[in-house]
């Protein structure tokens with residue numbers, strides 16, 4: 548069994564078989580998971596109901612504006628990505644993660660690489676290990692990347708690549724439409740949007756990254772057949788429904804974070820597990836996003852908060868595991884081109900002042916790393932805002948205007 552420090556230095560190379568574990572070892576036991584209550588964000592549950600945006604609704608832009616200002620996230624419906632395609636993508640991901648560890652390890656992320664199989668990038672910053680497996684991929688490099696897992700390029704390989712390419716095409720088209728909807732939601736006029744696009748080529752140069760998550764059931768204490776869809780204890784005792792099951796108290800699927808790019812489109816299986824952080828009053832809390840068939844979750848990232856001069860907020864979120872049901876999620880991240888300086892759009896700043904200095908995505912990742920380092924590895928991270936604070940412009944400073952954004956540089 549490796550020591551925690553060894554796991555931390557080499558987080559993408561974990562030797563620990565999550566599925567076979569009968570208890571959560573100290574290396575995977577997180578503090579503070581129950582510091583804030585978890586409330587159901589089910590549709591129609593009052594102020595904690597996760598906002599829903601229907602892209603077909605003529606008032607969609609207003610709903611996007613409200614959700615982006617108040618939550619930094621929403622459920623997206625009417626997006627046009629066929630449900631049947633989402634189901635095939637999920638089945639493909641399940642098949643890939645079900646492969647033997649030795650196959651997956653051939654694609655293991657090396658050190659600070661952005662792409663590869665293993666724990667997510669931010670795992671580097673924590674001494675505890677997440678209860679999940681991940682795989683970050685560039686959709687433009689899908690086939691060579693997946694050959695590492697399937698060197699013989701057989702049927703499974705072709706099928707998975709095919710379905711992921713089909714998905715990527717749909718998602719990229721959707722992301723382009725969503726970017727326009729965000730700009731409308733910001734209150735920009737048609738000519739202003741055309742101006743932003745002409746000047747910055749925002750949509751055209753936007754890059755995409757896929758991150759797959761596999762949240763393994765917490766303990767292999769139940770026979771495999773009963774682990775698939777329901778908790779045996781719950782069924783027999785009629786006592787509880789997830790998330791009240793007895794055990795998943797110490798493990799964590801994905802440590803709380805804000806995504807760093809512009810926005811992410813998240814596909815989740817029909818098992819809840821995504822929690823969005825909401826500030827009080829009345830109280831700070833985690834809102835559990837319901838699994839709505841066919842809906843995608845949209846999360847706003849830190850660079851979009853910068854681009855919109857703080858009007859749209861990035862959302863602090865995490866994913867929990869449960870004892871009985873495996874969960875798969877796929878995050879389709881959109882972000883600026885690597886060399887583009889992102890600062891507040893002048894159309895949004897108007898006569899006001901830019902609240903953030905302009906920087907590239909890689910520069911922002913370095914700032915975030917410093918933010919983690921300054922606060923210690925297991926810092927609660929002030930609900931995700933520390934790195935953004937480090938790039939914000941103090942209103943008392945006089946040098947703000949020099950930093951005004953030039954996204955395409």
Ligand SMILES: C=C1C[C@]23C[C@H]1CC[C@H]2[C@@]12CCC[C@@](C)(C(=O)O1)[C@H]2[C@@H]3C(=O)O
Nearest residue numbers: 661667668669683756758804806807808
């Ligand atoms: C394009 C991206 C966006 C990354 C880094 C890089 C590749 C993988 C992404 C994620 C995926 C999982 C959460 C996250 C926080 C992580 O650790 O890796 C994401 C991160 C970010 O949003 O910053």
Ligand SMILES: O=C(O)CCC(=O)C(=O)O
Nearest residue numbers: 758760801821866876878
């Ligand atoms: O699994 C989820 O619902 C969240 C995943 C996530 O936050 C991410 O991949 O960035």
Ligand SMILES: [Fe+2]
Nearest residue numbers: 805806864878
């Ligand atoms: Fe995320």
